[in-house]
Amino acid sequence: MARSLVDVLSSHASARPDRTAYRFMATGDCDGDVEELTYARLGRRARAIGAVLQERGLAGTRALLLYPPGVEFVSGYMGCLSAGVVAVPSVPPQGRVQNLRTLSRMRRMIADADVKVILATRQVLSALDSASGHFPELSTLVCVATEEIPDEAGDSWREPAIAPDAVAFLQYTSGSTSAPRGVMVTHHNLMHNQVALTERMGHTPEALEEWGGELYVSWLPLYHDLGLIAPVLNNLYVGGTATLFSPPHFLQEPSRWLKAISHYRPHTSGGPNFAYELCLRHASPELLDGLDLSRWRVALNGAEPVRAGTMRRFADTFATAGFRRESHFPCYGLAEATLMVTGSSVDRAPTLVDRSDVASLSGTVEDGRLVSSGRPGIGITVVVADPERRVERPEGEVGEIWVAGESVTDGYWRNVRATREVFQASLEDGRGGFLRTGDLGFMRDGEVFVTGRLKDLLVIGGRNHYPQDLELTAETAHPGVRPGCVAAFSVDDAAGEQPVLVAEVAPEAAHESAGIRAAIRSAVGEAHGLSLRDVVLIDRGTLAKTSSGKVQRKASRTAYLEGTLSVVDRSGLATGHAARQVVSSP
Structure with missing residues (x-):
């Protein structure tokens, strides 16, 4: 019986060496460049990477994984497990504006996990070098471009003694908090959850055979628990084929997801509720005419609130393309x-x-x-x-x-x-x-x-956001915002969970309300990648707080929905009825 996913990979590499384990659509399009990784190849790459980590004496340490979307992430992750190294998946630097925010989070994770090595592609490591002025810790870490490790390195690999209760990887739960929490996922946790996933989703050997091995299509980020443990690791556990592409390619053109499902005809695919809403917005007659979703058996919907209206509209709209209501x-x-x-x-x-x-x-x-x-x-x-x-x-x-x-x-x-x-x-x-x-x-x-x-965590577009981070960004966006007097929360509408900010403004800045709102929207968009549904400016001293001065977000949300906030309107005057107008404003 397999003790870990390392054993599982070894078994598949022997039993089905030529089966494609993962394919990656580099452009997000079925007719674009596609990179494939067989089970035999994945086994060789995992052993080669694992051997290099072992030779450097890194077994038992933590390795930060900084890979762009692609199959190299899977090789790096399995290389860590094959060496007894604890993997720490993270988002790599992306662009100049995103870079500093990503680097800040990386530095917190490196310190919290006491990371000793970074595994990445050469391109990512070069980007880190260029940002070394903001990243002094880089000089103390071992950096490995895993695609440059030759297969022959695996000849010296030694099978690690993996204890079931040993930590396999750390899944950091926050995308923006200044106090990250790394969930300690053991090898036994991984194996047990794979049993649960496999049973619930009907990934039986018979189903795998009936679908010709085509198990998943996924655009979900590989460093996130949903994108990693279901389409990547469950696919490995079952021995199927997973087709992957990047989140940006999905967001740029949501129809790519449906076209990939239609083309590769997998058993399972899915995402947060917002993904289905995006597809509905792009459901043109031309798209529907070209799709065949009849083989889509399991349409996962999780990571944020699941909405009956979304499921109903999706099933009704895509029924002509063969989608079955029972697949939800x-x-x-x-x-x-x-x-x-x-x-x-x-x-x-x-x-x-x-x-x-x-x-x-x-x-x-x-x-x-x-x-x-x-x-x-x-x-x-x-x-x-x-x-x-x-x-x-x-x-x-x-x-x-x-x-x-x-x-x-x-x-x-x-x-x-x-x-x-x-x-x-x-x-x-x-x-x-x-x-x-x-x-x-x-x-x-x-x-x-x-x-x-119960908690105040905001889940927007499948990503977690801590309200205090959004509040701090709003406070520093404009001098007219009163420090410590901002509340961030979310509200539901037909498009899903949407973020709202309520902020007190200083009396002398009330006439600048339009500029303050614009500054807050811009700052939150740049720092957190969020588009605020509303920015509501209220009179000084009217934000709900506890007796000890803590912001009461739930009370602020209730006042917002009931229209009882003392809103500063565009003339700079306060009115207790303006909130209802703000709710419906663009």
Whole structure:
């Protein structure tokens, strides 16, 4: 029995050496340049990279992976596992504006994980060299351009003694926080979650044969848990073929995703809810006429709230291209549980419930319906708890989602306090070892429905954003914004979860309200890659705060939605009714 993905790769390299493990569409187009990597080739590359790491005495250390989209990331990642090195996937530098923000995050990760080596392509390492003035740590690190390692280096590779509880990689959960948290994913966590993924999504040997080995098409970023553990590692675990292309190519032309599915005819593909919305916006008659989505069996939808209206419109729109309503596959997971916690049933339409039928829920959602995220995977336990009283909520009642099982990781790297707070929850009846997800939901007939979050984290376009980071950016965008008097939160609309900023302005700057709003939008767009739905400027001293001076984001969100903010309008005057106008403004 395979103990780790290193064993799995070795088995596939022997049993199916010529099968394409991964192909990468360099231009995002099916008729463009395509790079392929067979299982035999991947096995050779992993051993060669692993041998170099072993020879340099790096076993047991952490390696930062800085790869652009492509198959070299997979070789580097498996090279780390093959050497007993802990992989730390990260986004590589991208462009001049993005560079400083990316470098800042990289430096925090390097310090937190005590990284000793950087694995990357020569192009990325050259870019780092050019930014060395902002990156003094670079001179202390071993930097390896893995594509330059010859296959022959693998002749000296020694199979590592991999313990099941050894950390395989660190998945950093934040895209922008100044206090990153590295989730410690062990080899056993990875293997257990692969069992859960495989069972839930129906990736049986029979299905793999029926689909001719074509398992995934994915544009998701490889350094993110959803893009890594499902289309990359689950494909490896099952022994199929995954077709990959880059997130920018998808965002530039969402139809590329559907065209790739139509061309390669995979069993499984998916992304966050916003990806389906983008496809709907580009669903021209010409596109529909050229698609065949009839082989798309599992349409994953996760990483952000799943919307009944999106699923309905997508199924209706793409039915003429062969898409089946039963292919929708809402799921729920988080990095702290490796990835998947729950998943829908293959070939069965997702369960929907009317929001009005759920006690303790207020407000409205599109279509007035909530979408089930399916049932827990094999070996995973989910309870809905009252976190204050530490008792399990009755079926149908909303509480915090708690998770236990072998997919739940050991905690955060070198962060004992956060690990204790998040990973060691216990119920009053004595059941313990639960992961507190911070997400709200309820259970009905064994299925999990996610309804919201206890935490203030914003999930926009499938990416996590911490409100305090957006607030700091807004505060420094214009001198008229009052420091410590900004609230960031998200609201729902037909396009998904959207960010909003509410900021107090100094009285002497109220007449500059249009310029302040523009400055905040520009700063947040540049620093975080976000387009704000609204920037609402309010009168001094009116932002909701606790008695100790902490910003109350939930109260600010409620006031925004109810139109009770003391909004400074374009004339610089405050009015308690202007918020309703701002909500609907472009």
